[in-house]
Amino acid sequence: MERLWSPWRARYIASGVDAQRDECVLCLIAKHTEDDEKNFILHRAQHGFVVLNIYPYISGHLMIVPYLHTSEFGSMPKEITDELMDLTKRSQTALRDVYSPAGFNMGMNLGAAAGAGIVDHLHIHLLPRWAGDTNFMTPVAETRVLPEDLETTYSKLRPKFSRG
Numbered sequence: 001m002e003r004l005w006s007p008w009r010a011r012y013i014a015s016g017v018d019a020q021r022d023e024c025v026l027c028l029i030a031k032h033t034e035d036d037e038k039n040f041i042l043h044r045a046q047h048g049f050v051v052l053n054i055y056p057y058i059s060g061h062l063m064i065v066p067y068l069h070t071s072e073f074g075s076m077p078k079e080i081t082d083e084l085m086d087l088t089k090r091s092q093t094a095l096r097d098v099y100s101p102a103g104f105n106m107g108m109n110l111g112a113a114a115g116a117g118i119v120d121h122l123h124i125h126l127l128p129r130w131a132g133d134t135n136f137m138t139p140v141a142e143t144r145v146l147p148e149d150l151e152t153t154y155s156k157l158r159p160k161f162s163r164g
Contacts, residue, residue, distance in 0.1 A: 040150055061126075
């Protein structure tokens with residue numbers, strides 16, 4: 001049997017963040033402003049932030065997250081949804097500049113039945129995509145193979161958000 005190692009996941013699991021279900025994990029990382037690099041927050045805006053997904057489907061997998069803790073997209077104030085879309089556009093530009101993908105997946109899973117892992121705090125997923133990146137390991141072994149660790153992804157993308 002072959003083994004694939006992902007030591008970066010062990011640091012997250014050991015941190016206990018996921019175990020603190022009394023409070024939303026997205027709210028927890030949002031309020032710890034002194035830990036942006038540790039939490040892989042790439043950019044903070046007035047109503048939301050951009051963060052690396054710590055369980056990425058592919059390198060560069062970002063999430064755009066409102067500070068407002070809600071699962072109801074339809075009732076969010078326009079100024080928040082407008083900013084989330086602006087952050088998504090900015091994120092797509094950053095991903096294009098750094099990774100030169102052939103395409104993108106963008107979406108939200110609203111509710112457990114739709115596949116939301118964090119049901120009570122909506123967020124937008126943005127993933128760069130390349131032809132042939134479907135990753136055969138997922139259906140075979142429920143394993144993903146990523147070419148770089150989160151720290152490397154963060155160091156590549158962070159400068160794209162530090163300007164203007």
